[in-house]
Amino acid sequence: MTTDIDVTADRRQRSADTELRRRAKAVVPNGMYGHENMNAFPAIPQFIARSRGARLWDVDGNEYVDLMCSWGPVILGHGDPVVDAAAEEQRRQGDCLNGPAPVMVELAETFVETVADADWAMFAKNGTDATTMCCTIARAQTGRTMILVAEGAYHGAAPWCTPFPAGVTAADRANLLQYQFNDVASIRAAVGDRAGDVAAIIVSPFRHDAGYDQEFVDPTFARDVRAYCDEIGAALILDDVRAGFRLHHGGSWEPLGVPVDLTPWSKAIANGYPLAAVTGTDRYRDAAGGIFVTGSFWMGAVDMAAGLATLTELARRDSVSRMRDLGQHLRTGIVASAERWGFDVHYTGPAQMPNLLFGNDSDYELSIAFSAEAQARGVYVHPKHNWFVSAAMTDGDLDMALTGLDGAFAALRARYPRS
Ligand SMILES: Cc1ncc(COP(=O)(O)O)c(C=O)c1O
Secondary structure, X not given: OOOOOOXXXXXXXXXXXXXXXXXXHHHOOOOOOHHHOHHHOOOOOOOEEEEEEOEEXXXXXXXXXXXXXXXXXXXXXXOOHHHHHHHHHHHHHOOOOOOOOOHHHHHHHHHHHHOOOOOEEEEEOOHHHHHHHHHHHHHHHHOOOEEEEEOOOOOXXXXXXXXXXXXXXXXXXXXXXXXXXXXXXXXXXXHOOOHHHEEEEEEOOOEOOOOOOOEOOOHHHHHHHHHHHHHHOOEEEEOOOOOOOOOOOOOOOHHHOOOOOEEEEOHXXXXXXXXXXXXXXXXXXXXXXXXXXXXXXXXXXXHHHHHHHHHHHHHHOOHHHHHHHHHHHHHHHHHHHXXXXXXXXXXXXXXXXXXXXXXXXXXXXXXXXXXXXXXHOOEEOOOOOOOOOOOOOOHHHHHHHHHHHHHHHHHHHHHOOOO
């Protein structure tokens, strides 16, 4: 296998993107930061000009079928007319006001009606706000300090949970214990004799860590972790920020019949408008009401109107079923293409949030080259992070994705001939 990866496989016009990257480098640290920094994957355009439905156009005018959906938030499709009309109507009434608009109550009522484990709801802006609030509420309720997180799980970018060490102190992480996903024995082992100091255990709906094969939750693990939380008096927090409303219309563990205490939400709940939520059960209501959390823009009424319209439309259109069907077609087509071109692929995760990695590719050489070839053929995918399907995908979008990805496998085979 060659090690000479041609990350410039995108032979489309890229001059506007290159020029913006150059200008950004002068005025934005590193040109861009966080998960949207494409410096590590130069074949992925950094700057996007516009979007509609399941399509994107970069600043050079190249068109893509979008399988990243803004890393999750876009669920009904870019620029969904019903959501945008609801947001526009609220904008006419007012957005950033001295207090919440009536839509906050309607939105909270909708969460309580929709999510089995929700007796109340609170709102914020980012997933990190919501995961952090859940920890604070659990600590306020229990009077304890420790939080258990699964090794490698992402819960946001605050010092307590960012996966990168720069600027983080040992004190920021001092109250965390780590366990292995799907392994309740590892939870017991991590806790040891500190059960009386555990405020909460955070779980992801499934193991969606970037760069790894995704692992479904073992229902026995879900039941056991619930029972263990009850045994030691800790809160069970289900981090539904990434998967919420894509896997199930309600909490992602509802189909398992395993109740949770607190749930952070964000990403898909407002189809791209900035909104996060925390829901919880009555047991945590007073603690939630007793913590001081706020933000200058948290009560933005436009985003809440978009959230209300998004949850309503997701239910009305039965979008979860549509995304599951689309995802299954995608899976079937991609797995067949991989087989045709002789690649050992690991296509894991739920149909609506698939993850494509290659066997024997620990340095991600093949997946980086594959995603570069996909970008060059108008399919926006990421080499290490799970993809997202939106309900806006048409049969034409699906065809464009499958044709482009088949072409990407073919190009990869030309670069890496069968031995
Ligand atoms: C599971 C999970 N939790 C929390 C977060 C943090 O959300 P945000 O980036 O909106 O702060 C993310 C973001 O990707 C996530 O995937």
